Amino acid sequence: xxxYISHHNFHTLLDTLITGGIRVVAPRLTAGTLLYAxxxxxxxxxxxxxxRRSAKEAFFPVCEDIxxxxxxxxxxxxxxxxxxxxxVTVLVGVRPCDxxxxxxxxxxxxxxxKDEFFLERRRKTTVIGIACTTADDAxxxxxxxxxxxxxxxxxxxxxxxxxxGYLCDICSEKGEALVADGSSLFTELGNVxxxxxxxxxxxxxDLKKVKGWLDGHFEDPLWDGTALRCVGxxxxxxxxxxxxxxxxxxxxxxxxxxxxxxxxxxxxxxFTHHASGHNPRDKQPKRYRNRIMHKFKYYDDKFGQTLCxxxxxxxxxxxxxxxxxxxxxxxDGMAVE
Ligand code: SF4
Ligand code: SF4
Numbered sequence: 001x002x003x004y005i006s007h008h009n010f011h012t013l014l015d016t017l018i019t020g021g022i023r024v025v026a027p028r029l030t031a032g033t034l035l036y037a038x039x040x041x042x043x044x045x046x047x048x049x050x051x052r053r054s055a056k057e058a059f060f061p062v063c064e065d066i067x068x069x070x071x072x073x074x075x076x077x078x079x080x081x082x083x084x085x086x087x088v089t090v091l092v093g094v095r096p097c098d099x100x101x102x103x104x105x106x107x108x109x110x111x112x113x114k115d116e117f118f119l120e121r122r123r124k125t126t127v128i129g130i131a132c133t134t135a136d137d138a139x140x141x142x143x144x145x146x147x148x149x150x151x152x153x154x155x156x157x158x159x160x161x162x163x164x165g166y167l168c169d170i171c172s173e174k175g176e177a178l179v180a181d182g183s184s185l186f187t188e189l190g191n192v193x194x195x196x197x198x199x200x201x202x203x204x205x206d207l208k209k210v211k212g213w214l215d216g217h218f219e220d221p222l223w224d225g226t227a228l229r230c231v232g233x234x235x236x237x238x239x240x241x242x243x244x245x246x247x248x249x250x251x252x253x254x255x256x257x258x259x260x261x262x263x264x265x266x267x268x269x270x271f272t273h274h275a276s277g278h279n280p281r282d283k284q285p286k287r288y289r290n291r292i293m294h295k296f297k298y299y300d301d302k303f304g305q306t307l308c309x310x311x312x313x314x315x316x317x318x319x320x321x322x323x324x325x326x327x328x329x330x331x332d333g334m335a336v337e
Contacts, residue, residue: 001169001170001176002167002168002169002170002189003167003168003170003179003186003187003188003189004161004165004166004167004168004186004187004188004189004190004192005158005165005166005168005185005186005187006163006164006165006187007163007164007165007166009165009185009186010042010158010165010166010185011042011043012185013182013185014026014039014042014045014090014092015041015042016182017090018039018040018041018042022087022088022089022090023038023087023088023089023090024038024039024042024089024090024092025037025038025039025058025089025090025091025092026039026042026044026045026046026047026091026092026093027045027046027047027049027050027051027093028044028045028046029044029046033052034046034049034050034051034052035051035052035053036051036053036054036055036057036058036091039092045092045093046093047093047130048134050095050097050098050311050313052239052313052317053238053239053313054098054101054239054240054241054311054313055091055094055098055099055101055102055127055241056098056101056102056105056240056241056242056244058089058091058121058125059102059105059118059121059122059125060105060109060117060118060121060244060246060263062238062262062263063260063261063262063263064081064117064260064261065081065258065259065260066080066081066117066248066258066259066260066261067079067080067081067258067259068081068256068257068258068259069250069252069256069257069258069259070255070256071254071255071256081117083116083117083119083120083121084120086120086121086124087124088124088125089121089124089125089126090125090126090128090178091125091126091127091128092128093128093130094127094128094129094130094153094154095129095130095132095311096129096131096132096141096146096147096148096149096150096151096152096153096154096309097139097141097146097150097241097309097310097311097312098153098241098309098311099127099129099150099151099152099153099154100141100146100150100152100153100309101153101241101242101309101311102122102127102153102241103152103153104242104299104303104305104306104307104309105118105242105244106122107299107302107303107305108244108299108303109122109244111302111303117261126155126156126174126175126177126178127153127154127155127156127174128154128155128156128157128158128175128178129151129153129154129156129157129158130157130158130159130160130166131148131149131157131158131159131160131194131197132148132149132197132198133148133160133195133196133197133198134198135148135198135199135200135201136312136316137201138312138313138315138316138323138325139198139200139202139310139311139312140200140202140310140312140325141200141309141310141311142199142200142202142204142310143200143202143203143204143205143310143325143328143329144205144207144306144308144309144310145204145207145306146309146310147197148197148198148199148200149197151169151171154169154171154172154175155170155171155172155174155175155178156168156169156170156171156174156175156178156179157169157171157175159194159195160194160195161192161193161194161195162192162193162194162195163192165192167189167192167194168186200310202310202325202329203329205328205329205332206332207296207300207306209332210296210328210331210332211296211297211300213331213332213334214292214293214296214297214331215297218289218293222327222330222331222334223285223286223288223289224285226285226288226322226327226330227284227285227287227288227289227322228284228285229320229322230267230284230285230287230288230320230322231284231319231320232267232268232269232284232287233267233319234264234265234267234268235314235317235318235319236265236267236291236313236314236317236318236322236324237263237264237265237266237267237291237314238263238265239313239314239317240308240311240313240314241309241311241313242295242307242308242309243263243265243307245263245264245265245266245271246261246262246263246264247261247262247263247264248260248261248262249262266281266287266290266291266294267284267287267288267291268287269284269287271287272287288322291324292324292327292328292331294307295307295308295324296308296328296331308324310325312325
C-alpha cells in the first residue's frame with residue numbers, strides 16, 4: 001500500500017515521536033562524521049548521504065555491556081544487562097543497502113543461539129528506509145541483486161518526490177502502525193513525481209557462478225595476488241552493514257568490572273589466534289580469503305543468503321584500495337557455468 005507525506009509533515013511526525021519519548025535514530029553529523037545517531041530534533045537529520053558506518057549499530061552496537069560483576073569475600077555477584085530495558089526506536093533514513101542487510105543478520109542472530117541483545121532491539125525498532133537518488137563509483141547494490149529502490153528490511157519505505165515530500169510504501173505491520181499513529185500527517189498520493197533512482201554502474205554478478213568457483217578454490221593464487229597488500233586494519237568489517245563478528249572480554253579489576261561485547265574483524269591477526277599459539281590464518285591473504293568466502297560462500301551454505309549488499313563502504317574506506325566488487329567480478333569472469 002502507498003501513501004504520501006510532505007517534507008514538513010515528515011519532520012512533524014519525527015518530532016512528535018521524539019517528544020513522545022521514542023528514540024529516533026537517523027544519519028546525523030557526529031563530531032564531523034555522518035553516523036546513525038539518536039536525534040534531539042528532526043532538523044539534525046541528514047538524508048542525502050550514506051553515513052560512514054552502517055545502520056547495523058542500531059541493533060548491534062560497536063561495544064555494549066552484557067553484565068557487570070562484583071566480588072565480595074568469596075561471593076561474586078553478577079548483574080545481567082536486561083534487553084527488556086532497550087528503548088522503542090524508529091530508525092530513519094536507512095538506504096536500501098543498509099536496510100537489506102538487517103534481515104540478512106536476523107539469520108545468524110536467531111540461529112542456534114538466540115541473541116536477545118540483537119533480537120530485542122530488532123523487535124522494538126521500526127525501520128524507515130529511503131530510496132537512493134545518487135550513487136557513486138563504489139556503489140554496487142544492483143550487482144548483488146538489490147537496487148536503489150529495494151524495500152527489503154524496511155517497514156516504511158520513502159521515495160523522494162519532486163516537491164520535497166515522500167511517496168511512502170507500507171511494507172510491514174510496523175510500518176502500518178506508524179502510519180496509523182500519524183494518520184493525519186499522511187495524505188492521498190495525488191499527482192506526485194518520484195525523483196529518478198540512482199543507477200550504480202557495476203554490472204550484475206552471477207552469484208551462483210561466483211559461489212561455484214569459491215567452492216572449489218579454497219587454495220588459489222588469486223588470494224595472494226589480491227590480498228597480500230591488505231594491512232589488516234579491519235576497517236572494511238567495521239563499516240559493513242552485514243559483518244557481524246564480535247569478541248567478548250571482561251574489563252575491570254579482580255574486584256569488579258563489566259563483561260563487554262565488541263565488534264571484531266576476520267582481517268585481524270588475533271581473530272583466529274589460538275591460546276596454543278597456533279594461528280590457522282597466519283598470513284593476511286588467508287584472512288582476506290575468509291572475508292570473501294564468508295560473504296559469498298559460507299553464509300550462502302548456511303543460510304542461503306549473500307553477506308554483502310553492495311553498499312561500497314569497504315571499497316571507499318580501504319587504505320590500500322582493495323575493491324571487493326572488482327575481486328568478485330574477477331571471480332565471476334574466471335568461473336565457468
Ligand atoms: S562487503 Fe563491502 S560492499 Fe559489501 S556490504 Fe560489506 S561494506 Fe558493503
Ligand atoms: S580495509 Fe583494506 S586493508 Fe583494512 S582489513 Fe579491509 S581489505 Fe585489509
